[in-house]
Amino acid sequence: MDYTIAAVDRALALLELVAENPGIGLSELARRSGDTKTLAFRMATTLEARGYLHQDPQTRGYTLGHKPLLLSERMQHQMPLLQVAAPVMDDLVARTRENVSLILRDGLQSVCVAIRQSPQPIRLYAEVGRQGPLHVGGGPKLLLAFAPEEVQAAVASTPLERFTPETIIDPKRLRERLRRIRAQGYNVSHGDQDAGAFSVAAPVRNHAGAVIASLSVAGPQSRLTEDLERLYIRLLLDAAGAVSATLGWRDVAA
Incomplete structure (x- = not known):
């Protein structure tokens, strides 16, 4: 039985894509993830609001936000x-x-x-x-x-x-x-x-x-x-x- 939540899986895959391709734009993010541009935008916006992604206001490219660093520090203690x-x-x-x-x-x-x-x-x-x-x-x-x-x-x-x-x-x-x-x-x-x-x-x-x-x-x-x-x-x-x-x-x- 598959207990995977598809939406969470897509969001995490998108997060990993940004980590591997810092500065990636929305169109390329959608293409590589296989999601529609609308869905990729919604997931990226949600991750940005939670601090997992950051969008450069000038280039509009995405990089990791501050939250992964916080989780990494906590992981090292736990x-x-x-x-x-x-x-x-x-x-x-x-x-x-x-x-x-x-x-x-x-x-x-x-x-x-x-x-x-x-x-x-x-x-x-x-x-x-x-x-x-x-x-x-x-x-x-x-x-x-x-x-x-x-x-x-x-x-x-x-x-x-x-x-x-x-x-x-x-x-x-x-x-x-x-x-x-x-x-x-x-x-x-x-x-x-x-x-x-x-x-x-x-x-x-x-x-x-x-x-x-x-x-x-x-x-x-x-x-x-x-x-x-x-x-x-x-x-x-x-x-x-x-x-x-x-x-x-x-x-x-x-």
């Missing part, structure tokens, strides 16, 4: 994973002086839900809410490695975008890489998403042992040595394990 991970991420950024990120899988994409920025002047660009593919990067690829088979098959069956010469775009090679990540229990990425960048990631598990997030350290490749890579792997495994344990997971094998 979501158990973020509450548990916060002090661990603080400790990691103090130890590594590199970006520390907490990433979740949303369907066939990754989304960053928390960041601790590197205190160093040269650092990687990162922001909360940033979405990306699953076949590149330390955290996203780790999440893909532990994702259900149908998710891996769906990603492998679509054209894999090449970001750098290091990006794996061959499905067979990607499958082999995912098997290796599962076997070793962590992932190290060298410039496959951003040229000249590295990322080390470890899995965060829930009480049942399912991987629900990745915890990662990332920075310029020029700062990474073999000794630091080994250190970051150990730190990430310990940190992710601590978060997982607080969420109720017990490593029986350990």
Whole structure:
């Protein structure tokens, strides 16, 4: 039985369209959403009145309003994973002086839900809410490695975008890489998403042992040595394990 409320579903889809296309006009919003221009206008007007959208008085384009930011801040205080991970991420950024990120899988994409920025002047660009593919990067690829088979098959069956010469775009090679990540229990990425960048990631598990997030350290490749890579792997495994344990997971094998 479908309990979905169509009007709410359309409004949320419209909100997501604006988030992905800031400055979008009404006509284009209607075209992309598949709604009539009248319906799109009514939904956008309602969302604007509630603070979820803002319409520029000059360009008439729509951007997100203040309310999503408020909800995001409240989510970070209410979501158990973020509450548990916060002090661990603080400790990691103090130890590594590199970006520390907490990433979740949303369907066939990754989304960053928390960041601790590197205190160093040269650092990687990162922001909360940033979405990306699953076949590149330390955290996203780790999440893909532990994702259900149908998710891996769906990603492998679509054209894999090449970001750098290091990006794996061959499905067979990607499958082999995912098997290796599962076997070793962590992932190290060298410039496959951003040229000249590295990322080390470890899995965060829930009480049942399912991987629900990745915890990662990332920075310029020029700062990474073999000794630091080994250190970051150990730190990430310990940190992710601590978060997982607080969420109720017990490593029986350990």
